[in-house]
Amino acid sequence: MYPLLGGIFMGWSLGANHAANVFGAAVSSRMVKFWTAAIIASAFVILGSVISGRPGIETLKGLTTFSIEEAVISSVAAAITVTIMTVFALPVSTSQAVVGSIIGIGILNGQFNYAGMGKVAACWFGTPVLAAVVSIILYKILAHYYNRLKLNIFESDAIMRMGMIIAGAYGAYALGANNVANVTAVFVGAGLISVFNAALIGGVSIALGILTYSRPVMETVGKNLVKLDPFSALIVVLSLGLSVHFFTILGVPVSTSQAVIGGVLGIGLIKGVDTINRKTLYHILTGWFMTPVVACLFVVLTHFIIHLQYVPNR
């Protein structure tokens, strides 16, 4: 059980950081109460992990071979990387942290699945692009019907609020299904636990992070990153859910933060306005670049420290 603590820590970090991507806009704009969002997100993350988490776990465990020690090092290094980014309130890609740490393990043991890594990297680039395309298409279609419905102010508000809750729940399901692999796949690779147990433990630890520490990041994402009207915010969360779910089916863990940025950029393209604060975007891009590099360095450094031996002078 002890080796899993690193993974549980990782899941906690992931939940604390990434719940903001699905419920940040709704909570920070006070459309949905924090605790309503946190409880719904937690429940759907666990459901997503258990029902649809297997393909991602299979992909990540196939990137390299792991001993139990390497699995723990990889998991802890990724978790520390994500936690540092969370403390600085930067929406960070856990997938990049995990893959960065797996690369570190691959460098150390000299075994690496380049084809698998290529697929993962391609999907990283594809995530914001797909989310942008989905948000543009969804916006066009739903706006057409929304305007035709002739809803009064009260009906429209009720639908918007319900929509945010449903889209958030779907986004949380996709988050759990896609990102649970980041939490416990290395332990499956090391033969420590079964895929089902990995999904369950991963899901519960993500939910724990959402319930205990997601509030500050939700406020950052909602208030500093995007200034969207309720309809656009709904479209962004829906496009996040759909694009992340698509990559879940492909079996590749991707970044929900990148999906949000893609969705928001798509809205910006439709409306012809800057929907993203450029300074914040720069910080996020720096975070994305730094995350795999830092995680990889942490793995190498931790491995080096663990294997230091005292050699007496003769």
Place this chain on the structure above:
Amino acid sequence: MLNFVFKKERQVELLLYEYLDTFKLSQESFSNAINSCILSDMSCENFDFYIKQTHKHENKTSDISDEINNIMYGKALIPDSRGDMMELLNDIDTIPRLFKDILYNIQTQRISVPVFLVPEIKELVKISMECCELLIRQAIALFTNTGGIRMLLGSIDTNESHCDNIERRITAAIFDSDIDPFQKIQLKELVEKIGNISDEAESVSKLINIISLKRRV
């Protein structure tokens, strides 16, 4: 099921309609006070009663407005709509306050309207009241999303311009006459205040139009 889930929204909706009904009552009392007493018979016994009624309805609109704001602070409606509704009520509230202020000015300053001004002031009050009626229709159109908001804005705008013209004519007539200079100042202020009703109605009407445009995606 939705009625149960969105109980607060439903409460706000009902209170908004109650607010508009009370606004209408306040408008009727004001109109009665001006038309039945001030312009036709200065010694009208009902004048004090109409003032009290106008004041009572004005108080009630403020109370309802506060109640709506309190419910909205309790998380009814999404923040965007909440802000719009609060601004709208705040702006509409200025009109019943104007009704009350005008009547109290007449009462406390013992203002009497010279006969030669009566037809023009009647016309000014009549068109100002039309502006208020159109405003209520426009607010209902916003709450029910039945359309026609822009057309109603156009009508209110036309009426407001008409009121401005009448106001200028009355002011000129006041200063062309040989009545007491002190009375001239009193009447000029009275006419300006009555003219403010249509100005405020137009301002609220523009706000309603913007809120309506904002809600399209």
